[in-house]
Amino acid sequence: MTAAHRPRRGRPPRGAPQLSRDAIAEAALKLIDVDGTDAVSMRSVARVLGVDAKSLYNHVADKDDLLDAVAEQLLGSMRLPEPVGDVRADLLGIGHAFRRRALEHPRAAPLVLTRQLASFEGLAPVEATLNILRAAGCPTSEAVHLLRGLVATLTGTLLREVQAGPTYGTADAAGIARRRAALEHSGLARVAEAAAELARFDSTAEYDFTLDLILDAVTARLAAYRNDDGAGQTERLSETPQG
Numbered sequence: 001m002t003a004a005h006r007p008r009r010g011r012p013p014r015g016a017p018q019l020s021r022d023a024i025a026e027a028a029l030k031l032i033d034v035d036g037t038d039a040v041s042m043r044s045v046a047r048v049l050g051v052d053a054k055s056l057y058n059h060v061a062d063k064d065d066l067l068d069a070v071a072e073q074l075l076g077s078m079r080l081p082e083p084v085g086d087v088r089a090d091l092l093g094i095g096h097a098f099r100r101r102a103l104e105h106p107r108a109a110p111l112v113l114t115r116q117l118a119s120f121e122g123l124a125p126v127e128a129t130l131n132i133l134r135a136a137g138c139p140t141s142e143a144v145h146l147l148r149g150l151v152a153t154l155t156g157t158l159l160r161e162v163q164a165g166p167t168y169g170t171a172d173a174a175g176i177a178r179r180r181a182a183l184e185h186s187g188l189a190r191v192a193e194a195a196a197e198l199a200r201f202d203s204t205a206e207y208d209f210t211l212d213l214i215l216d217a218v219t220a221r222l223a224a225y226r227n228d229d230g231a232g233q234t235e236r237l238s239e240t241p242q243g
Contacts, residue, residue, distance in 0.1 A: 019051060029108060075101070080128050146221060
């Protein structure tokens with residue numbers, strides 16, 4: 001390596017932006033977009049930035065912390081819609097924002113979907129969801145259960161979309177025809193009956209269906225809680241001695 005191309009030790013090259021956690025995360029994201037998370041190391045990110053790998057440790061503790069920084073940056077820049085006061089509409093907005101952000105960087109999506117973050121940026125979508133549920137009268141413990149159900153359902157759906165490939169069907173005509181023929185000759189009556197649908201996979205339609213399904217469950221639980229709470233209040237009032 002010539003002196004002109006050798007990374008500078010401890011600081012970025014002259015004229016380059018100052019090294020920071022955000023700049024390091026951006027460099028790592030560029031690598032992930034091209035080659036996936038396996039391409040990320042302290043050395044590979046340092047090469048992108050043109051610095052010595054040791055200088056990264058002033059901003060990130062290790063590779064694990066570096067991957068957290070990428071996930072935090074993606075979540076922190078997620079454009080959450082302003083709540084309108086309707087639980088279903090507000091949660092739909094967050095669900096669609098979550099998917100849009102994940103699909104902007106599909107190779108980095110598993111970081112956003114699977115890492116447990118503790119930063120302000122990483123927890124912002126959690127805060128927004130809990131705000132909606134609590135404003136609807138849901139107690140904290142129930143809100144946490146509903147939040148986890150939402151996250152698990154949407155995470156599984158998005159991971160399938162960005163990682164599973166044609167496992168659940170395909171969108172191109174030739175692939176659909178091949179898959180349908182295989183299913184029709186599977187020897188399984190119900191699989192053959194549903195072959196035309198099983199062979200076809202529309203990721204947007206599937207996500208919308210799954211989001212509607214989980215929101216049906218969430219709104220039903222909220223309605224049941226409100227009804228139970230109202231019945232309990234009525235019962236308590238009827239038991240109050242009249243004087």
